[in-house]
Amino acid sequence: MADAGRTQAHERLRRLLLLVPYVSKHPGLTVDEVAKALGLTREGLLEDLDLLTLVGRPPFSPDDYVDVYVEDDRVWVDLDQRLSTPPRLTAAEGVALAAAAALLGPRPGDALHGALAKLEQVLPKGAREQYRALAQRLDLAADAPPDLAALSQAVVEHREVALDYFTAGTGVTERRVVQPHELFSHRGTWYLSAHCLTRGDERLFRLDRIAKLELTEQRFEAPAKGAGRPVPPESREQGARVRFSPKLSAWVQERFGAAASVLPGGAVEVEIRDDNEAWLTRWVLSFGGEAVVVAPESARAAIAKAAGAAIGLES
Amino acid sequence: MDRTERLLDLVALFLDADAPVSWADIRGAFPEDYGVGPSEANERKFERDKAELLELGLPLSFVPPGDDLPSGYVVDREAYALPEAGLKPDELAVLYAAGSAALASGAFPGAQDLAHALRQRGFLAGPNQPDPRVRLELGGLAQGHELPQRLEQLWAAVSTRKKVELEYHSPHTRQTTRRTVDPYGLALRRGVWNLVGHCHLRQGIRTFHVHRVRALSVNAAKPKSPDFEVPAAFRLDDYVATWPWQHRFHPPVEVTLTLSGALAPLADSLFPKGCAQGTGPTRALTVPATDLDALLAYVLSLGPQAKVTGPDDALQRLRAMATKVHQAHQGAARG
Numbered sequence: 001m002a003d004a005g006r007t008q009a010h011e012r013l014r015r016l017l018l019l020v021p022y023v024s025k026h027p028g029l030t031v032d033e034v035a036k037a038l039g040l041t042r043e044g045l046l047e048d049l050d051l052l053t054l055v056g057r058p059p060f061s062p063d064d065y066v067d068v069y070v071e072d073d074r075v076w077v078d079l080d081q082r083l084s085t086p087p088r089l090t091a092a093e094g095v096a097l098a099a100a101a102a103l104l105g106p107r108p109g110d111a112l113h114g115a116l117a118k119l120e121q122v123l124p125k126g127a128r129e130q131y132r133a134l135a136q137r138l139d140l141a142a143d144a145p146p147d148l149a150a151l152s153q154a155v156v157e158h159r160e161v162a163l164d165y166f167t168a169g170t171g172v173t174e175r176r177v178v179q180p181h182e183l184f185s186h187r188g189t190w191y192l193s194a195h196c197l198t199r200g201d202e203r204l205f206r207l208d209r210i211a212k213l214e215l216t217e218q219r220f221e222a223p224a225k226g227a228g229r230p231v232p233p234e235s236r237e238q239g240a241r242v243r244f245s246p247k248l249s250a251w252v253q254e255r256f257g258a259a260a261s262v263l264p265g266g267a268v269e270v271e272i273r274d275d276n277e278a279w280l281t282r283w284v285l286s287f288g289g290e291a292v293v294v295a296p297e298s299a300r301a302a303i304a305k306a307a308g309a310a311i312g313l314e315s
Numbered sequence: 316m317d318r319t320e321r322l323l324d325l326v327a328l329f330l331d332a333d334a335p336v337s338w339a340d341i342r343g344a345f346p347e348d349y350g351v352g353p354s355e356a357n358e359r360k361f362e363r364d365k366a367e368l369l370e371l372g373l374p375l376s377f378v379p380p381g382d383d384l385p386s387g388y389v390v391d392r393e394a395y396a397l398p399e400a401g402l403k404p405d406e407l408a409v410l411y412a413a414g415s416a417a418l419a420s421g422a423f424p425g426a427q428d429l430a431h432a433l434r435q436r437g438f439l440a441g442p443n444q445p446d447p448r449v450r451l452e453l454g455g456l457a458q459g460h461e462l463p464q465r466l467e468q469l470w471a472a473v474s475t476r477k478k479v480e481l482e483y484h485s486p487h488t489r490q491t492t493r494r495t496v497d498p499y500g501l502a503l504r505r506g507v508w509n510l511v512g513h514c515h516l517r518q519g520i521r522t523f524h525v526h527r528v529r530a531l532s533v534n535a536a537k538p539k540s541p542d543f544e545v546p547a548a549f550r551l552d553d554y555v556a557t558w559p560w561q562h563r564f565h566p567p568v569e570v571t572l573t574l575s576g577a578l579a580p581l582a583d584s585l586f587p588k589g590c591a592q593g594t595g596p597t598r599a600l601t602v603p604a605t606d607l608d609a610l611l612a613y614v615l616s617l618g619p620q621a622k623v624t625g626p627d628d629a630l631q632r633l634r635a636m637a638t639k640v641h642q643a644h645q646g647a648a649r650g
Contacts, residue, residue: 007427013319014371014431017326038434054320057327058344066327082330083323085396087372089432092474096429097436100417101410103503104449112413115406122401124374124394137473137500138424139551146584149409155448156408166577171620173577184450185506211580250486254526288612289639297647304644309619310637 020083091127105144145207160218164211335387416449424470476541482530497543560610
């Protein structure tokens with residue numbers, strides 16, 4: 001790209017404009033702490049600090065230079081030369097942040113919704129119009145399930161939540177109280193990893209199976225990082241072989257890449273190590289006859305039964 | 316003097332000044348930078364520096380001479396500084412969680428801007444914030460390794476309204492076509508990034524999956540002046556399908572269906588754009604479909620608590636579909 005050099009210089013400048021204010025506001029942090037907060041390597045930060053000692057204002061007498069230094073591996077600033085406040089967000093930065101927030105689908109009443117309303121006020125007045133125009137050019141809100149922003153808040157604040165959960169396997173909806181640990185999306189589906197107080201166990205919940213959600217005021221102790229995480233769906237041992245008609249072959253290859261094997265005649269097969277039989281049944285049915293499970297037999301029988309039920313057969 | 320250094324010096328100069336700073340003052344303060352060679356070249360050099368400062372968010376303006384003040388450049392310090400107040404700790408925390416999840420997804424347009432905005436937010440909230448614990452997987456496709464760079468380029472083109480040249484591969488026709496597109500915007504639908512824009516080849520608004528773009532270049536001519544205007548009535552959402560049955564294969568068909576039992580309370584999340592009536596144990600919905608078979612397959616996948624009630628054509632097709640699946644899964648697998 002022709003302007004990659006310019007972009008890099010721009011990146012460095014806006015980082016430097018934040019560095020002095022950051023150290024002024026949080027004096028005496030270690031080099032590593034400052035580097036982490038600003039998304040830099042230790043070496044990168046030390047280079048930036050070196051450059052800052054050359055920065056000053058006319059007439060450039062000794063007291064006119066920024067005095068930022070490292071002592072006992074801690075970063076301090078004595079003379080900030082008016083650089084002690086960072087600039088406001090630009091319109092593009094505001095839009096990027098707003099778009100990221102939109103990914104979690106904020107609704108009125110959520111902390112995230114409140115944050116977005118205030119974000120616009122943090123922009124310079126002249127940038128607000130550009131911000132609103134740009135925000136319409138990036139559309140992500142439709143992808144978020146309804147409860148995502150509220151659950152994010154519960155995860156961040158360690159608040160217990162009560163929810164009505166529908167289990168596809170049993171067809172039953174049940175009230176649960178859970179301690180939400182982590183939210184993640186996998187192949188277009190959002191999951192909540194939580195400690196379920198109703199069942200006394202670590203569980204994965206699909207967000208599109210949650211019918212009613214309430215944040216309680218009950219706080220819980222944050223779990224250790226990575227502790228008690230349920231097994232991700234793709235690491236299960238028992239797989240199923242699914243064959244797709246030639247009509248879907250291009251789509252399957254695009255999605256599964258080298259994992260999809262093309263058969264003579266144009267059909268493709270993939271091995272699915274996802275989730276459970278109830279999920280597999282639904283997934284195969286959602287291709288409306290263009291996908292067939294080849295093995296195992298139990299999965300074939302489950303799908304035959306589900307399809308039979310739709311045409312009034314008791315198989 | 317190094318340009319980065321000079322630009323930071325200029326920021327310090329303007330922020331410190333209590334009176335307008337004239338071009339003569341600036342030239343005098345930086346004799347090696349703006350005082351050597353023809354004056355026109357020096358002025359152009361300062362204009363470029365000024366443009367960069369504006370882009371960094373320095374509200375620099377030129378004021379004409381006043382009663383007791385000379386003309387020159389001033390910075391509105393209040394407009395420059397990031398305000399402290401406003402966002403509460405919980406708002407900052409959840410905003411950070413959203414931002415870092417998007418950034419970590421590896422496929423987010425404007426990633427550099429986002430990274431910087433998050434650092435700003437770190438300035439407000441302080442160091443050692445807890446792990447946000449929200450993870451996103453975007454563009455979850457096998458062929459997605461070039462996606463982050465494409466998104467960054469496309470977002471730059473969208474925000475500066477520059478046209479792009481792209482090579483687009485269609486998996487259906489297995490053809491690659493070369494197109495010029497005025498990029499109107501980017502939309503994420505079910506983990507897939509879509510580019511919507513005016514396609515010069517097809518002379519109309521088209522939607523492209525970003526991961527199917529094989530080569531991409533942004534028009535580099537006149538970077539500061541836009542190549543096109545986006546029509547005022549244009550809305551991204553009108554051109555991207557969230558659900559398979561919204562793909563435009565035929566004129567809209569109004570399909571009626573019911574959800575009972577445990578599915579009834581999930582009506583709004585299962586059919587976000589469906590029109591649901593009532594709140595009882597069985598809910599009736601009307602869903603407009605422009606790809607009927609896709610809707611029927613989805614209903615079939617929901618199990619016996621989801622039923623199509625009309626029109627007749629839809630009922631017959633659903634029956635044929637279920638019969639096909641049933642037969643394909645009877646007995647031992649063939650082949």
